[in-house]
Amino acid sequence: MFKRIFVEKEMRDHPRVLQFLSSFPNIPTQEIEEIDKIFNRVKKPYLQKRDNLQAFLGRKRGSLVKPAPDAYGLSGSPHYYFIHSYNCLYECQYCYLQGYFDSPDLVFFLNHEEIGEKIKEVCDSHPDQEEVWFHAGEFSDSLALSHLTGELPYYFSLFQTLPKARLELRTKSANIKELKALSPQKNITVSFSLSTAAQVKAFDLKTPPLKTRLKAMRELQNLGHPIGIHIDPVIYEDDFEKKFAELFQEMKTQLDLSAVHYVSLGVVRFTKDVYHQVQKNYPDSPLHGADWVKSFDQKVRYSRPLRNWMLGKIKALGLAAGFNEKQIYLCMEEMEN
Amino acid sequence: MSTTELSQLLCFAHRGEASAFFKAYDFKASALHPDFWTCDQGLGLLLTGEGLGKAFSKLGLILGAYHQQPRLEIFNLGVAGALRENLEVGSVHKVRTVYGEEEFHSFELIGDLDLITAKKRVLSPEQGHFLSAFAPLVDRELWGLCSVAREAKRPIAAIKIISDRPGADEICTITKENSKEWSEKLLEAFQKESQSETPEEPSMIDILGILDHSAWHFTTTQKRQYENYLQKWQLRDFSQTELQNIAGEIDPKLKPKLRTQKLLTLMQERFSPLETRLRANLEQLFEPHQNSDLQVRFDQSLESQSLDVNLKIHGAKQFQELQTALQSLPLKNFWSVLQGEEDV
Numbered sequence: 001m002f003k004r005i006f007v008e009k010e011m012r013d014h015p016r017v018l019q020f021l022s023s024f025p026n027i028p029t030q031e032i033e034e035i036d037k038i039f040n041r042v043k044k045p046y047l048q049k050r051d052n053l054q055a056f057l058g059r060k061r062g063s064l065v066k067p068a069p070d071a072y073g074l075s076g077s078p079h080y081y082f083i084h085s086y087n088c089l090y091e092c093q094y095c096y097l098q099g100y101f102d103s104p105d106l107v108f109f110l111n112h113e114e115i116g117e118k119i120k121e122v123c124d125s126h127p128d129q130e131e132v133w134f135h136a137g138e139f140s141d142s143l144a145l146s147h148l149t150g151e152l153p154y155y156f157s158l159f160q161t162l163p164k165a166r167l168e169l170r171t172k173s174a175n176i177k178e179l180k181a182l183s184p185q186k187n188i189t190v191s192f193s194l195s196t197a198a199q200v201k202a203f204d205l206k207t208p209p210l211k212t213r214l215k216a217m218r219e220l221q222n223l224g225h226p227i228g229i230h231i232d233p234v235i236y237e238d239d240f241e242k243k244f245a246e247l248f249q250e251m252k253t254q255l256d257l258s259a260v261h262y263v264s265l266g267v268v269r270f271t272k273d274v275y276h277q278v279q280k281n282y283p284d285s286p287l288h289g290a291d292w293v294k295s296f297d298q299k300v301r302y303s304r305p306l307r308n309w310m311l312g313k314i315k316a317l318g319l320a321a322g323f324n325e326k327q328i329y330l331c332m333e334e335m336e337n
Numbered sequence: 338m339s340t341t342e343l344s345q346l347l348c349f350a351h352r353g354e355a356s357a358f359f360k361a362y363d364f365k366a367s368a369l370h371p372d373f374w375t376c377d378q379g380l381g382l383l384l385t386g387e388g389l390g391k392a393f394s395k396l397g398l399i400l401g402a403y404h405q406q407p408r409l410e411i412f413n414l415g416v417a418g419a420l421r422e423n424l425e426v427g428s429v430h431k432v433r434t435v436y437g438e439e440e441f442h443s444f445e446l447i448g449d450l451d452l453i454t455a456k457k458r459v460l461s462p463e464q465g466h467f468l469s470a471f472a473p474l475v476d477r478e479l480w481g482l483c484s485v486a487r488e489a490k491r492p493i494a495a496i497k498i499i500s501d502r503p504g505a506d507e508i509c510t511i512t513k514e515n516s517k518e519w520s521e522k523l524l525e526a527f528q529k530e531s532q533s534e535t536p537e538e539p540s541m542i543d544i545l546g547i548l549d550h551s552a553w554h555f556t557t558t559q560k561r562q563y564e565n566y567l568q569k570w571q572l573r574d575f576s577q578t579e580l581q582n583i584a585g586e587i588d589p590k591l592k593p594k595l596r597t598q599k600l601l602t603l604m605q606e607r608f609s610p611l612e613t614r615l616r617a618n619l620e621q622l623f624e625p626h627q628n629s630d631l632q633v634r635f636d637q638s639l640e641s642q643s644l645d646v647n648l649k650i651h652g653a654k655q656f657q658e659l660q661t662a663l664q665s666l667p668l669k670n671f672w673s674v675l676q677g678e679e680d681v
Contacts, residue, residue, distance in 0.1 A: 006470060028421075030466075030469070030470060032470060038470045038471070041441070041471075042436045042437075042440070042441060042442075042443050042453075042471055043441055043442060043443045044434070044443065045434060045443070045445055048434070052451070102441070284572065285572070286572050286573055286574065288568075288569070288572050289569040289570075289572035289573035289608070290608075291608055291609050291612070293638045293639075293640050294640070295640055296640065303609075303612055303638060303639040303640060304639055304640050304642075304675050304677075305611070305612065305615050305639050305674060305675050305676070305677045306609070306611055306612060306639075306677065307677070308675070308676045308677030309611060309677030309678075309679070310677070311677070312676075312677050312678075
């Protein structure tokens with residue numbers, strides 16, 4: 001998986017570092033002073049993640065918990081995200097990480113206790129709120145490598161002591177081994193990103209197929225773990241309604257829809273830089289066959305009527321499948337339309 | 338000053354690295370610079386000297402003098418230090434990514450190993466250890482050569498032979514002693530590389546065979562648009578038969594110019610059927626409200642929620658009529674269309 005693992009000197013004897021390294025006894029490791037002195041200091045080509053992927057283990061410094069952008073997640077509550085990892089093993093052709101970091105290498109911050117202290121502090125700063133949301137997986141996949149990084153038991157214990165805090169773990173992975181060993185908690189939701197089977201195959205390179213994701217979701221639901229769904233990014237394809245009707249039918253077959261915490265919908269969008277990266281990294285992607293426009297916020301999107309039409313159709317299909325109005329929300333910029 | 342025809346420019350830091358090339362080709366001194374030679378096989382040879390500054394200035398000078406050459410590929414050949422233990426001294430590698438010490442920008446070449454160009458000679462294992470976090474190879478010039486090549490829009494490749502590891506004793510002596518053998522290895526790798534054919538960029542195939550057909554007429558813009566659409570057609574995985582059917586349905590009696598325009602419109606409709614329908618809906622929506630005194634235009638990309646309205650006012654009575662007409666504009670329906678509603 002990794003060509004080389006870099007470890008910050010300060011963290012070399014940390015139990016989580018030792019646990020991580022024990023999974024890679026034959027991979028060269030190298031001690032470094034600080035991740036920031038190496039990672040992102042030079043522009044490393046994104047597609048080197050295929051054959052020259054490196055991992056960095058260290059301590060997150062600076063801002064550990066950050067306010068989420070407006071209209072992020074269910075409305076009405078404060079939302080924050082915390083960062084314990086940068087980058088992802090998967091290769092989703094539309095992924096904004098292509099243009100966000102200047103290296104595809106994976107960074108794991110293993111000082112979870114410090115992050116946890118900050119989460120407590122933020123939670124306490126909202127005495128009047130019924131719920132305060134914390135999202136993991138803004139810059140990485142929350143489950144894909146959780147068996148190596150081993151942080152889930154810590155966050156489960158932490159959120160048990162913070163009843164009004166809500167944790168969202170975002171993923172496209174079916175790696176639920178760690179989760180299965182933990183007792184479900186009402187305030188921890190595992191949210192899965194889904195799209196039609198054909199789109200998963202075409203765009204979500206190296207991710208588990210739709211059926212495998214749904215099977216993992218069912219297993220978690222059967223164990224009592226709250227789950228959420230992100231249908232984001234929505235991409236237009238021929239027979240759009242038919243394909244998405246099939247997706248909802250699959251969900252209906254596999255899941256108890258009434259117990260799904262929420263379904264968020266968002267249409268594919270790119271910043272200009274990310275779009276250029278997509279062109280460079282995936283020149284043959286069907287994404288380039290679409291008619292894109294520069295939208296109200298300068299992002300590259302489908303035309304306004306098309307994206308509204310897609311959202312409207314998907315929402316109607318979701319309601320017809322058995323979700324209710326309260327479960328479905330439109331995510332991010334779509335709300336500004 | 339007249340310049341010889343060149344297709345490849347070979348750049349070495351030191352004469353020792355180039356010794357086998359001087360033997361293999363009949364290089365003659367050039368009046369352009371004392372460290373520059375050319376030969377009848379279309380090769381140029383430049384000794385840049387060590388370090389970034391010399392790489393910038395000397396390559397800049399030569400590329401400036403040869404700026405009118407249509408094809409000129411740059412090859413950097415020479416020794417590099419190994420920053421990682423698993424690399425064998427004497428092994429030859431093509432460079433894949435070129436990093437610069439304390440430089441953010443990198444260059445992507447075609448090769449198998451990455452290299453970082455150091456600002457100073459790497460004399461201590463500590464400095465080597467730090468640089469090894471970025472790349473397994475180190476040299477003193479390549480990043481500078483790539484920068485100049487990029488500015489001049491010239492392709493560049495690099496072949497390096499591993500000479501030593503940082504901190505090795507008497508590195509200059511070792512390099513001098515082995516320079517003949519290493520230069521021969523570089524020559525062998527260069528000649529092998531030159532013989533391998535570069536795959537040509539696939540050109541867009543006119544699958545309908547109509548670009549030069551007398552029944553069709555393409556302006557330069559339309560030709561570009563048609564090629565762009567053909568590319569999209571392939572990316573969207575639409576079939577060739579479908580395209581042939583679309584073209585086949587266009588009235589053969591139409592003039593070539595109109596046939597071309599019709600084909601492009603039909604292709605565009607196939608790409609974006611919803612937008613096509615919505616645009617038609619909007620045209621129909623405003624059509625009954627328009628006349629020579631009141632023109633309504635909407636954003637063709639359908640992104641803007643604003644309408645452009647153009648009014649001509651001739652007199653008080655006509656102005657009142659215009660006000661009534663403005664009030665009856667189907668604005669609600671317009672915004673509904675932008676919300677993705679088809680039936681308005």
